[in-house]
Amino acid sequence: xxxxxxxxxxxxxxxxxxxxxxxxxxxxxxxxxxxxxxxxxxxxxxxxxxxxxxxxxxxxxxxxxxxxxxxxxxxxxxxxxxxxxxxxxxxxxxxxxxxxxxxxxxxxxxxxxxxxxxxxxxxxxxxxxxxxxxxxxxxxxxxxxxxxxxxxxxxxxxxxxxxxxxxxxxxxxxxxxxxxxxxxxxxxxxxxxxxxxxxxxxxxxxxxxxxxxxxxxxxxxxxxxxxxxxxxxxxxxxxxxxxxxxxxxxxxxxxxxxxxxxxxxxxxxxxxxxxxxxxxxxxxxxxxxxxxxxxxxxxxxxxxxxxxxxxxxxxxxxxxxxxxxxxxxxxxxxxxxxxxxxxxxxxxxxxxxxx
Amino acid sequence: xxxxxxxxxxxxxxxxxxxxxxxxxxxxxxxxxxxxxxxxxxxxxxxxxxxxxxxxxxxxxxxxxxxxxxxxxxxxxxxxxxxxxxxxxxxxxxxxxxxxxxxxxxxxxxxxxxxxxxxxxxxxxxxxxxxxxxxxxxxxxxxxxxxxxxxxxxxxxxxxxxxxxxxxxxxxxxxxxxxxxxxxxxxxxxxxxxxxxxxxxxxxxxxxxxxxxxxxxxxxxxxxxxxxxxxxxxxxxxxxxxxxxxxxxxxxxxxxxxxxxxxxxxxxxxxxxxxxxxxxxxxxxxxxxxxxxxx
Numbered sequence: 001x002x003x004x005x006x007x008x009x010x011x012x013x014x015x016x017x018x019x020x021x022x023x024x025x026x027x028x029x030x031x032x033x034x035x036x037x038x039x040x041x042x043x044x045x046x047x048x049x050x051x052x053x054x055x056x057x058x059x060x061x062x063x064x065x066x067x068x069x070x071x072x073x074x075x076x077x078x079x080x081x082x083x084x085x086x087x088x089x090x091x092x093x094x095x096x097x098x099x100x101x102x103x104x105x106x107x108x109x110x111x112x113x114x115x116x117x118x119x120x121x122x123x124x125x126x127x128x129x130x131x132x133x134x135x136x137x138x139x140x141x142x143x144x145x146x147x148x149x150x151x152x153x154x155x156x157x158x159x160x161x162x163x164x165x166x167x168x169x170x171x172x173x174x175x176x177x178x179x180x181x182x183x184x185x186x187x188x189x190x191x192x193x194x195x196x197x198x199x200x201x202x203x204x205x206x207x208x209x210x211x212x213x214x215x216x217x218x219x220x221x222x223x224x225x226x227x228x229x230x231x232x233x234x235x236x237x238x239x240x241x242x243x244x245x246x247x248x249x250x251x252x253x254x255x256x257x258x259x260x261x262x263x264x265x266x267x268x269x270x271x272x273x274x275x276x277x278x279x280x281x282x283x284x285x286x287x288x289x290x291x292x293x294x295x296x297x298x299x300x301x302x303x304x305x306x307x308x309x310x311x312x313x314x315x316x317x318x319x320x321x322x323x324x325x326x327x328x329x330x331x332x333x334x335x336x337x338x339x340x341x342x343x344x345x346x347x348x349x350x351x352x353x354x355x
Numbered sequence: 356x357x358x359x360x361x362x363x364x365x366x367x368x369x370x371x372x373x374x375x376x377x378x379x380x381x382x383x384x385x386x387x388x389x390x391x392x393x394x395x396x397x398x399x400x401x402x403x404x405x406x407x408x409x410x411x412x413x414x415x416x417x418x419x420x421x422x423x424x425x426x427x428x429x430x431x432x433x434x435x436x437x438x439x440x441x442x443x444x445x446x447x448x449x450x451x452x453x454x455x456x457x458x459x460x461x462x463x464x465x466x467x468x469x470x471x472x473x474x475x476x477x478x479x480x481x482x483x484x485x486x487x488x489x490x491x492x493x494x495x496x497x498x499x500x501x502x503x504x505x506x507x508x509x510x511x512x513x514x515x516x517x518x519x520x521x522x523x524x525x526x527x528x529x530x531x532x533x534x535x536x537x538x539x540x541x542x543x544x545x546x547x548x549x550x551x552x553x554x555x556x557x558x559x560x561x562x563x564x565x566x567x568x569x570x571x572x573x574x575x576x577x578x579x580x581x582x583x584x585x586x587x588x589x590x591x592x593x594x595x596x597x598x599x600x601x602x603x604x605x606x607x608x609x610x611x612x613x614x615x616x617x618x619x620x621x622x623x624x625x626x627x628x629x630x631x632x633x634x635x636x637x638x639x640x641x642x643x644x645x646x647x648x649x650x
Contacts, residue, residue: 052549072552073560085550089568098564099554143550150554 001063002153002186003028004049009058011044018044020210022058026203029184031177033197036207037233042190045207046156049188050079062153073102078147079156082163084139086131092118092142093127099150117149120179137168144176148183155180155187161196173199194234198222206230226266228353231278238284238322242277242352244269252352257318259297261344266353279350284324286313286343287333296344301335315343395628398621405615417622427606431626434602437517437592438582438634441524445532445581446574448525453536453573469537476530484594487523488514515597523595524585531584532577539573540566571645579638583631603627 004026011019019041026032034042047053049060051072059068067075087095093114100110118124121141131139140160147155160176161169177200180187191197197204198218205215206229214226225231231239242254242261252265254277263277290296299322302314311334313324324343326332335341397409398417421427452472459465475483490496491513498510513519543566551561589604598605603623610620 050549050553052552071557072549073555073557075553077553079550079553081546081550083544083546085544085546087547087550087565089565098551098556102555102560146550146554 001028003030003063004032004154004186004188005059005061006045006049007059007061009045009048009060010056011041011048011053012056017041017210019048019055022212024205024212024215026186026188028063028186031180031187031189031200031202033189033191033201033204034207035191035194035197035204035233037192040207041210042192042207043158046079046158046188046190049154050077050156051075076153077156078150078152078154079158080140080143080147080160082159084136084143084160084163086134086139086142086146088131091128091130092123092134095142096146096149098146103150113149117145120148121145136164137172140164140172144179148185153186155185157187157189159191160189161191162193169196176200198234206233208233223349224264225278225351225353228276228278228355231351231353236281236323238279238281239276240317240320240322241355242275244271244273244275244352246271251347254352257297257320259295261295261297262347263295263345263350263352264348266351268354269352274355275352276355277350277352279322279345281312281323281325283345283349284315284322284343285345286315286324286326286335286341289326289333290342290344291346294344294346295350296342299341299343301337301339301341303337304335315341317343391628394621395625397618398625400618402616402618407617417619418626420619421622421626426601427623430601430603430606430623431630433600434586434604434627435630437520437524437600437602438586441521441528441585442532442578442581444521444525445528446578449529449532449577450536450570450574452529453533454540456533456537457540472530472533475526480527480590481594483526484523484591487519487526487595491519491522514595515599517596517600519595520592520600520602523591524588527588527591528581528584531580535577535580536570536573539576540570543569568645572642575638575642575645579634582634586630587627603630 004024006022006024009019009022010017022041022045024032034045036042044053048055051067051070055068059066061067062075062077087098090098096114096117097110100113105113114127115124118126121144123138123141123145126134126138126142134142143160157176161172164172173196189197189200198221201218203215203217204221205212206221207213208229214221214230216224221230222234225234225237228239231237240256242256244252244254245260246253247265247269250265251262252269252275253260253262254275255261256277261277263279266275269275285291285294297317299315299317302316302321305312305314306328309328310325311328313326313335315322315324322343393409397407399413399415400410401412401414402417421431452468456465456468456472459468488495492498493510493514495513497513498507501507502510513522547565547569548561551565552558556564586602587604589608592600592602592605593608596602596605603626606623607620607627610616610623
């Protein structure tokens, strides 16, 4: 078994905490992303799992074994660094052989495994190259081959795509995901890029200010953000001030610009609370796109921006502004600036959260 | 990762850069190249005490004499041996210090350590040697303390021998070793060591297989520098060795300053210069080999 449990994991430096009370259960074979802005504690969490940083308190378990006190070399963990950390004084084959030689495998076995692993990452024939002769993408593949060849129990990836250019990043995103699915290896992926996290992960843990603020599938994180931080960090959202009128059965009725609107209610929401209504631009419907039961309010089109696949509208609602993005396709109505329109959304596609 | 950037000549324009280095080049030519070459030239003249004039009467007599008299060829071996020992001791003492400085990220502490290393270079070498003599002489601090504690009856021979010279030379050359190493060690990204650890290497194995090989350029440069400084030092063997540890610079001084035998002294100097050149060549080969053909 190679499931990972983090129990109240904490790291303090002097006054402040880099990581506070992180509690996570990551299932065997799962691709789990730690997502957050720089300085949120995600890298420190990863480095504690790898054994490079000693936790101030808390425990780390892999497959039920407590590894909190083990040195890095006895944890059986593969880690790929942001800069790939290819040993510059060794060629590709020697880099991959590094972990195997330490495990005292026979020469023939090492040679066979090097060949297999290079084939697996699509770098057959690269054995005698040195780090400076490899592109960023090739270095990344070597770094992956070097850890996977030792058959670690879990794989840690520390922002592995951030040093690549955009095209290669897209390609590697799917390549890494496919490889991980094929090997069924439990993986923790640290990133500040929401797009990578949403595309690759089975589940995402969003971190902010040393804490995990929400854990869920990409869809849950995107569509059901629990806090305003998650809302603002993942994708774009309209966040508008509203007054809470009623809360019942997980739904809230809020007042905005003289209209009463239904939306999902976030935790701790109560009548009279200062709150923010959160709706993503693609979920704002205009005019005839609205259906029975949708929240509705009057608005005025401020501007219309043509962006190819989508058309972006800025809409004035009272003294606040809402952005809507509509697909630019057949049978979708367009609205000129100055037009008075009715806008709205399906209540289930909006959240009202405590401010 | 590949390095990107513009070369200095691209940045400055090849032509203008020449004018910037011209004063230094002229100074170097006039006050280093010309005098050294003239000294080497007269080593091929017959030795006539008190005469410094260069003549065209070419002879190898001086060199034949050096390589046939034990007094002189033993001094060559002694100088080389001393240089090797000093380089080795300076490396063993300097590496941990350089490692500590390189790994100290706190800017204040880092600066403090560097100042400590550089401070020893601020004092004149002669003064530092007299300081060492106060410590290590027969009636110096160490010996009088040991005798006062009745641990020994006779003073230990700490000075006026090879031991004293090695101590003096290590003291003088250690900062050069440390400075050669710090930059190289600092350039080894911490993730390389961490990658090695995670792949199954203990702290010691990670050091031996990754950090030490990657320190090699600094180790080679530092050792070469210390070797060259050691074999060419006159002050330290003279004061700490009390003229008893006869190395090449002592011969050069005695021949020229005391006997006025410029031509022969110049020949010994030529041998000293050649020894340094050979060392540079040997170290260059070693650098190519240890870098895995990366240069």
